[in-house]
Amino acid sequence: MSKGRVCLAYSGVRLTGLDTSTILKWLILEGYTVVCFLAAIGQEEDWAEVEKKALALGAERMVIEDLQREFVEEIVFRAIQCNAIYEDRYLLGTSLARPIIARAQVRVAEQYNCDILSHGCTGKGNDQVRFELAFKACNPKMKVIAPWRMPEFIQKFQGRADLLKFAAENNIPVSSSPKAPWSMDDNLVHCSYEAGVLEDPDHSPPKELWTRTVDPIDAPDVPYNFTIHFEKGIPTKVVTPEGEVTDSVALFKLLNKIGHDNGVGRIDIVENRFIGLKSRGCYDTPGLTIARLAHLDLEGLVMDAKVRKLRDQFVTIEWSHCLYNGMYFSPEREFLENSLVYSQESVTGEVRMSVYKGAAYVLGRKSDASNLYSQEDASMDSLEGFSPMDTSGFIAIQAIRLEKYGLQKIKDGKPLTKAGSRSAISRLVRQSSPLRSLPATAPAVRRCWRAQYSSKSELPKTVTINSQTYPVDPEWYNLSPTILNLTSRKLHLQKDHPVSITRQIIESVFPSPTFLPYNNLDPVVSTHENFDSLGFPANHPGRAKTDTYYINSTTLLRTHTSAHEAELFKASKSPGYLISADVYRRDEIDKSHYPVFHQMEGARVWDRTKVPKGDIVAAVERDIEALPKHDMKVEDPNPAFHAERNPLQSSHTAEEAEAVGRHLKRSLELMVAEIFKRVKESHARAGIQQDTEPLKVRWVEAYFPFTSPSWELEQDILNNAGVPDQIGWAFGVGLERIAMLLFQIPDIRLFWSKDERFLSQFAGVGDDLGKLKPFVGFSKHPACYKDVSFWLPGHSKESAAGGNDKGQREGWHENDLMEVVRDVCGDVVEDVVLMDSFEHPKTRRRSVCYRVNYRSLEKTLTNDEANGLHEGLKREMVGRLGVEIR
Numbered sequence: 001m002s003k004g005r006v007c008l009a010y011s012g013v014r015l016t017g018l019d020t021s022t023i024l025k026w027l028i029l030e031g032y033t034v035v036c037f038l039a040a041i042g043q044e045e046d047w048a049e050v051e052k053k054a055l056a057l058g059a060e061r062m063v064i065e066d067l068q069r070e071f072v073e074e075i076v077f078r079a080i081q082c083n084a085i086y087e088d089r090y091l092l093g094t095s096l097a098r099p100i101i102a103r104a105q106v107r108v109a110e111q112y113n114c115d116i117l118s119h120g121c122t123g124k125g126n127d128q129v130r131f132e133l134a135f136k137a138c139n140p141k142m143k144v145i146a147p148w149r150m151p152e153f154i155q156k157f158q159g160r161a162d163l164l165k166f167a168a169e170n171n172i173p174v175s176s177s178p179k180a181p182w183s184m185d186d187n188l189v190h191c192s193y194e195a196g197v198l199e200d201p202d203h204s205p206p207k208e209l210w211t212r213t214v215d216p217i218d219a220p221d222v223p224y225n226f227t228i229h230f231e232k233g234i235p236t237k238v239v240t241p242e243g244e245v246t247d248s249v250a251l252f253k254l255l256n257k258i259g260h261d262n263g264v265g266r267i268d269i270v271e272n273r274f275i276g277l278k279s280r281g282c283y284d285t286p287g288l289t290i291a292r293l294a295h296l297d298l299e300g301l302v303m304d305a306k307v308r309k310l311r312d313q314f315v316t317i318e319w320s321h322c323l324y325n326g327m328y329f330s331p332e333r334e335f336l337e338n339s340l341v342y343s344q345e346s347v348t349g350e351v352r353m354s355v356y357k358g359a360a361y362v363l364g365r366k367s368d369a370s371n372l373y374s375q376e377d378a379s380m381d382s383l384e385g386f387s388p389m390d391t392s393g394f395i396a397i398q399a400i401r402l403e404k405y406g407l408q409k410i411k412d413g414k415p416l417t418k419a420g421s422r423s424a425i426s427r428l429v430r431q432s433s434p435l436r437s438l439p440a441t442a443p444a445v446r447r448c449w450r451a452q453y454s455s456k457s458e459l460p461k462t463v464t465i466n467s468q469t470y471p472v473d474p475e476w477y478n479l480s481p482t483i484l485n486l487t488s489r490k491l492h493l494q495k496d497h498p499v500s501i502t503r504q505i506i507e508s509v510f511p512s513p514t515f516l517p518y519n520n521l522d523p524v525v526s527t528h529e530n531f532d533s534l535g536f537p538a539n540h541p542g543r544a545k546t547d548t549y550y551i552n553s554t555t556l557l558r559t560h561t562s563a564h565e566a567e568l569f570k571a572s573k574s575p576g577y578l579i580s581a582d583v584y585r586r587d588e589i590d591k592s593h594y595p596v597f598h599q600m601e602g603a604r605v606w607d608r609t610k611v612p613k614g615d616i617v618a619a620v621e622r623d624i625e626a627l628p629k630h631d632m633k634v635e636d637p638n639p640a641f642h643a644e645r646n647p648l649q650s651s652h653t654a655e656e657a658e659a660v661g662r663h664l665k666r667s668l669e670l671m672v673a674e675i676f677k678r679v680k681e682s683h684a685r686a687g688i689q690q691d692t693e694p695l696k697v698r699w700v701e702a703y704f705p706f707t708s709p710s711w712e713l714e715q716d717i718l719n720n721a722g723v724p725d726q727i728g729w730a731f732g733v734g735l736e737r738i739a740m741l742l743f744q745i746p747d748i749r750l751f752w753s754k755d756e757r758f759l760s761q762f763a764g765v766g767d768d769l770g771k772l773k774p775f776v777g778f779s780k781h782p783a784c785y786k787d788v789s790f791w792l793p794g795h796s797k798e799s800a801a802g803g804n805d806k807g808q809r810e811g812w813h814e815n816d817l818m819e820v821v822r823d824v825c826g827d828v829v830e831d832v833v834l835m836d837s838f839e840h841p842k843t844r845r846r847s848v849c850y851r852v853n854y855r856s857l858e859k860t861l862t863n864d865e866a867n868g869l870h871e872g873l874k875r876e877m878v879g880r881l882g883v884e885i886r
Contacts, residue, residue, distance in 0.1 A: 007109035010036040042188025081233035093190030099328035102134030130326035137329035190285035212284030216263030216358030217777030223356040233344030259286020262355040294351040346370035359783040473552035515576040546813035557584035561601040569721035576604035590831035598735040605728030620659040630673040664729035
């Protein structure tokens with residue numbers, strides 16, 4: 001006789017289903033009749049195989065119900081309306097599904113006359129609580145069997161080996177594929193990963209773990225734009241370039257696909273379980289991440305401020321806890337939802353979205369039904385409907401209690417103006433500053449929170465770089481601690497660093513003794529060496545303090561390796577040379593620009609007094625014949641020189657120019673061939689499909705002042721160096737740009753990283769180039785965009801090009817902003833982009849808006865960390881640049 005009829009929550013077969021298959025057989029052997037139930041709630045599953053397996057093991061029947069629409073429309077959309085979130089990170093993907101599953105299981109149990117409910121939840125997790133509280137609410141009379149809390153079951157099955165032994169003894173099919181070293185649970189909203197190797201909170205999630213999103217590094221290189229429409233806080237339509245979707249389930253699946261394809265929605269957290277334990281979990285939640293962000297943004301446009309504050313402080317938090325703690329079927333949840341539904345009455349409109357490499361962000365929003373935002377009211381240029389004079393009374397009333405507080409502090413002998421009060425606050429800020437929790441992207445990030453000196457009197461009298469001390473001129477000095485810290489790094493000399501490896505590869509094409517290498521020249525040079533010796537005119541923009549780092553009026557950090565040309569030509573120790581060195585330029589911030597980078601310069605000369613019979617052409621031709629051959633297909637339609645576009649230098653003959661140009665081109669072609677050979681070999685080692693066609697290259701005619709034809713060395717430099725009988729060529733390349741191609745490195749900031757996940761990928765390559773492989777990106781952390789708008793100081797200034805350049809003003813240059821960003825934020829900022837420029841028609845004041853992209857290479861920044869950096873940036877901008885924040 002049966003002990004009772006049990007409805008068992010069955011887990012399917014895709015993830016082996018070993019636990020619940022064991023429980024099914026165990027219940028049958030214990031004398032129970034078992035009806036199996038499985039909710040189709042968006043997971044991937046072989047439904048026919050599930051039914052076949054359950055019936056083969058002895059289940060009376062296998063019931064599968066499609067609950068996707070019920071799940072989306074009843075709970076997922078409500079979570080979006082609520083902006084549901086647990087502990088500021090977790091979007092409740094597992095928690096949201098449990099009430100739907102539990103309620104359906106009770107319905108199935110009632111339909112097939114079961115008096116007992118059972119599940120396979122462990123005794124340490126939240127799900128046992130969620131299921132059983134739902135069971136009690138939906139049918140208080142039903143009993144529950146929870147095997148993983150029963151001593152007789154736990155003693156019999158103490159590990160996976162015991163489960164496998166039981167499976168073998170009872171003919172329970174077990175997947176032959178190896179079990180992943182973590183557990184998974186998925187539904188339409190997300191996939192969760194926990195346990196196994198993830199129980200170590202410092203163990204990085206393996207790349208193959210994530211199933212719902214592509215690695216952001218591998219996501220498309222162009223943003224994907226789309227629009228989400230809302231009615232009363234519920235998504236009703238998604239419009240993409242391919243069409244539109246309005247069905248609730250199809251709509252959510254489309255958002256999942258958009259998020260999946262662009263790597264949006266990954267988090268890795270440690271959370272506090274309801275039962276009191278901490279748990280590490282990784283979650284893939286693409287569609288809900290996107291929908292929640294769009295909904296939050298639309299609320300800012302249409303929702304009353306006080307209603308939103310109450311909803312955020314009470315309804316969102318408590319509703320989220322109800323779901324997380326298994327209290328969905330409770331009176332408090334019903335009470336909360338009544339308030340929630342009312343709060344969403346005005347949340348109707350549309351939000352334009354974009355996703356790109358792990359990040360989702362808003363492009364714009366509008367609402368025809370309800371719009372509390374007024375462009376006219378918000379404008380700084382309009383006084384309609386608002387009198388600034390009214391603000392005086394508002395401030396006076398708000399200040400009443402603060403005045404009383406200030407007077408009491410004075411009476412107590414603790415006035416708020418005393419430095420002691422500020423010091424206490426400063427200590428607190430230093431202890432809680434977001435910068436303390438940032439990785440050591442560079443020592444300067446921590447030291448440069450207040451990087452610039454507040455007055456010229458605070459500047460150092462001298463500065464020491466590479467053991468050499470130089471006097472500082474306050475009128476010229478513009479080196480920040482960030483830049484000073486980088487002068488000692490010398491990446492081109494660090495063993496197994498990709499910049500150093502790239503240098504080695506290029507040096508192999510230009511062998512000694514013809515080309516002597518110079519790799520350790522000091523970065524501090526004179527203005528004569530950097531500019532005058534090369535023929536830079538006095539008004540050249542490269543001389544400006546906005547472009548160049550000065551120590552004093554005659555001493556600076558080199559802006560190019562050519563600063564050493566004259567010195568080396570004068571020494572004439574060899575027919576050619578190679579220089580590799582760090583160079584410094586104040587520049588914009590993006591993934592391909594950095595204020596310090598590495599150049600490699602090469603030169604080759606022939607001396608008329610030393611070649612046979614003084615015949616330069618014959619000597620060059622002999623050297624061309626001695627150069628190795630390559631198999632590239634080279635297209636060169638350009639004449640050796642052109643009277644107008646690329647004229648001869650006066651001291652050169654046509655034959656000399658043609659011969660020298662051919663030698664340079666062949667030399668550089670050999671360099672290109674060697675680099676792309678290494679690229680091809682590294683891709684082959686990495687299993688990347690190769691193009692079998694020969695490499696095709698094309699020479700493009702270009703003109704640079706002083707160097708025409710522009711593959712020759714300017715003769716004036718040789719003359720000034722005291723070697724007027726020499727003629728030759730010179731070239732220069734950026735090592736980072738070539739290394740980015742060679743190693744497939746996507747972001748120039750990575751070269752300066754000390755993260756072992758980056759550096760370890762190049763170990764041993766310096767000694768054996770046969771180990772060279774493409775860089776494999778570790779998880780790209782999401783971007784956090786912050787805008788800053790401000791009025792520029794001073795008056796209009798015409799740029800060198802004859803117009804206003806990026807809102808340039810007297811006393812203001814965009815590169816000054818970039819320096820402040822680098823000093824305050826270090827390498828945490830990926831790029832800074834000018835978004836808008838506006839000139840007031842009456843006052844002629846100019847306002848600009850820049851978008852700062854905060855994205856650490858080594859961790860996910862919290863919003864508080866990004867906000868802390870952004871506020872610090874704005875303070876520095878006001879203090880150092882004299883701008884007025886809008």
